[in-house]
Amino acid sequence: MSWHNTPISLMAKALAAKEVSSTELTQYFLDRIEAGKQWNAYLDVNAHLSLEQASKADKLIFAGKAGKLTGIPVAHKDVFVTRGWKSTAASKILAGYQSPFDATVVANLGIPDESNPYGAGMVCLGKTNMDEFAMGSSNENSAYGPVLNPWNAAHVAGGSSGGSAAAVAAGLAPIATGTDTGGSIRQPSAFCGLTGIKPSYGRVSRYGMIAYASSLDQAGPMGKSAEDCALVLSAMSSHDQRDSTSLADSGEDYGRYLNQSWQEGSANSAKPLESLRIGLPKEFFAEGLASDVAKSVNEAAKTLESLGAKLVEVSLPKTKLSIPVYYVLAPAEASSNLSRFDGVRYGHRASEYKDLGDMYQKSRTEGFGAEVKRRILIGTYVLCHGYYDAYYLQAQKIRRIIAADFQAAFKECDVILGPVAPDVAWRLGEKSKDPVQMYLEDIYTLSTNLAGLPAMSAPCGFNTNSLPIGMQLIGNYFSEARLLQVAHQYQKATDWHLRQASGVA
Amino acid sequence: MNLDDVQRIAHLSRLELSQAEAEAVLPQLQAIFSLVEEMQAVDTSGLEPLAHPILFLRDLAQPLRVDEVSESDHRKENMKSAPAQLEGYFLVPRVIE
Numbered sequence: 001m002s003w004h005n006t007p008i009s010l011m012a013k014a015l016a017a018k019e020v021s022s023t024e025l026t027q028y029f030l031d032r033i034e035a036g037k038q039w040n041a042y043l044d045v046n047a048h049l050s051l052e053q054a055s056k057a058d059k060l061i062f063a064g065k066a067g068k069l070t071g072i073p074v075a076h077k078d079v080f081v082t083r084g085w086k087s088t089a090a091s092k093i094l095a096g097y098q099s100p101f102d103a104t105v106v107a108n109l110g111i112p113d114e115s116n117p118y119g120a121g122m123v124c125l126g127k128t129n130m131d132e133f134a135m136g137s138s139n140e141n142s143a144y145g146p147v148l149n150p151w152n153a154a155h156v157a158g159g160s161s162g163g164s165a166a167a168v169a170a171g172l173a174p175i176a177t178g179t180d181t182g183g184s185i186r187q188p189s190a191f192c193g194l195t196g197i198k199p200s201y202g203r204v205s206r207y208g209m210i211a212y213a214s215s216l217d218q219a220g221p222m223g224k225s226a227e228d229c230a231l232v233l234s235a236m237s238s239h240d241q242r243d244s245t246s247l248a249d250s251g252e253d254y255g256r257y258l259n260q261s262w263q264e265g266s267a268n269s270a271k272p273l274e275s276l277r278i279g280l281p282k283e284f285f286a287e288g289l290a291s292d293v294a295k296s297v298n299e300a301a302k303t304l305e306s307l308g309a310k311l312v313e314v315s316l317p318k319t320k321l322s323i324p325v326y327y328v329l330a331p332a333e334a335s336s337n338l339s340r341f342d343g344v345r346y347g348h349r350a351s352e353y354k355d356l357g358d359m360y361q362k363s364r365t366e367g368f369g370a371e372v373k374r375r376i377l378i379g380t381y382v383l384c385h386g387y388y389d390a391y392y393l394q395a396q397k398i399r400r401i402i403a404a405d406f407q408a409a410f411k412e413c414d415v416i417l418g419p420v421a422p423d424v425a426w427r428l429g430e431k432s433k434d435p436v437q438m439y440l441e442d443i444y445t446l447s448t449n450l451a452g453l454p455a456m457s458a459p460c461g462f463n464t465n466s467l468p469i470g471m472q473l474i475g476n477y478f479s480e481a482r483l484l485q486v487a488h489q490y491q492k493a494t495d496w497h498l499r500q501a502s503g504v505a
Numbered sequence: 506m507n508l509d510d511v512q513r514i515a516h517l518s519r520l521e522l523s524q525a526e527a528e529a530v531l532p533q534l535q536a537i538f539s540l541v542e543e544m545q546a547v548d549t550s551g552l553e554p555l556a557h558p559i560l561f562l563r564d565l566a567q568p569l570r571v572d573e574v575s576e577s578d579h580r581k582e583n584m585k586s587a588p589a590q591l592e593g594y595f596l597v598p599r600v601i602e
Contacts, residue, residue, distance in 0.1 A: 202558075321544065324542075364518075376520065380514045398549060400552055435537065451558060452559065
């Protein structure tokens with residue numbers, strides 16, 4: 001049985017029917033991880049710990065206490081602190097770090113016990129590679145080497161959740177967690193032919209997620225279909241008192257609309273999306289978009305139209321400005337968040353120093369990589385007295401305009417459709433020398449983080465070099481279940497999400 | 506922005522940059538800030554800064570809880586990753602001579 005091609009909804013059925021045990025499934029993926037090291041998708045794997053969790057899951061299944069996800073393996077981005085496994089955020093400054101607690105996301109998905117009665121019962125396969133502290137768009141900023149794209153090993157997997165994307169695309173995990181601060185779930189999902197969703201800000205707890213930019217960071221699943229993502233997101237999302245921006249109204253069944261028509265009660269099964277208005281922002285299809293990406297996304301729009309949706313043009317006039325706004329706000333928050341790494345309580349401490357100040361300085365200088373240092377410098381600068389108003393406050397004010405622009409667009413449409421990124425996965429090293437070149441690649445994903453809206457990526461084609469292309473669906477606040485519904489209806493009508501990379505056996 | 510600015514913010518960030526590193530990072534920062542300058546053309550008069558997205562939707566009061574001990578003692582686990590420690594305390598270089 002090729003379990004790595006099996007949707008997790010079917011895996012759950014096989015587990016419930018005792019056709020396979022969680023221990024067998026877990027061993028199957030551990031063997032594939034061992035044989036698939038060339039992608040550099042994982043940073044820490046511990047077969048003993050995984051199998052121990054699988055055995056607990058099997059006991060729950062045997063005792064009739066299994067939930068929908070009990071016994072299904074999952075890989076966690078290394079940004080989530082995880083008891084037992086190392087938690088490094090792909091940084092040297094956290095090399096070997098062992099967290100004393102689990103992130104809420106890890107606990108929510110994990111094996112239930114006395115301290116965590118609501119765990120979904122999934123088995124952790126290990127920690128996936130990422131850009132250091134989630135800063136990057138290609139996964140080339142990891143202190144532990146870049147992740148290779150399973151569709152073509154000469155290309156990047158995308159970032160920052162590149163390890164999670166490569167793990168699922170190479171069949172080294174059935175599904176994985178990611179985080180998205182400026183596109184880090186959606187872009188690697190698009191580059192690796194996966195479906196991934198960044199929920200509305202506040203839906204998923206940030207407790208135990210090593211912070212990059214706290215007002216933008218959101219976690220979500222990356223998997224092979226909208227249906228799989230809906231299952232896992234429902235278990236990830238909860239209200240958490242330990243996160244001050246966790247929303248009291250989070251925690252719902254995100255899969256409840258999957259097989260319904262858009263308009264409740266409509267019986268037209270050939271046109272399930274009838275009365276859905278899809279907005280195409282003209283700024284997302286302007287100069288800079290690769291023609292094969294534009295073609296695939298336009299074809300996806302036509303497919304959605306054939307399912308009953310109505311296409312309308314909308315405008316998000318500040319799309320280009322989302323880049324400078326993001327690259328002021330995110331580094332500002334990062335420079336503050338990363339001040340905790342001082343070599344005192346955890347993490348790397350330099351071996352030689354003159355005094356306390358020198359110890360801070362040398363520990364940080366040795367521990368952080370080039371891109372992290374660059375963003376700390378930018379953040380420190382924009383928060384400096386004299387620049388604060390012109391940069392930081394101005395960016396926060398434009399952030400409000402960007403959020404308002406989306407509300408104007410949502411008067412004309414229910415869901416927004418566009419590309420995830422201007423192009424497909426680029427070649428390793430192609431953009432790593434010029435940070436601005438890399439930042440420009442985030443143009444279509446940043447604005448939803450700034451506004452805090454839910455957005456997802458779903459495969460919609462390939463370019464002439466057989467590299468995957470992703471479409472992006474953006475919804476209004478708390479409309480995740482609706483986005484997943486649209487993506488699911490699209491996936492029922494197409495088979496892009498079922499394609500396998502040819503280099504993956 | 507010039508090399509002095511770079512060294513000044515590096516110091517504020519508690520990062521060390523050699524002369525060569527500062528010279529390499531300066532044009533990168535200049536390129537980033539020329540992009541950032543595009544923000545200055547936007548009229549934002551009368552607009553409130555938006556610190557995080559939920560504030561766009563509603564006022565979010567700082568959540569409060571009853572002032573009771575809710576955590577047990579995790580000192581041992583919390584000290585496990587300390588680079589240097591003595592009897593349950595973090596060790597740092599002498600601060601007061």
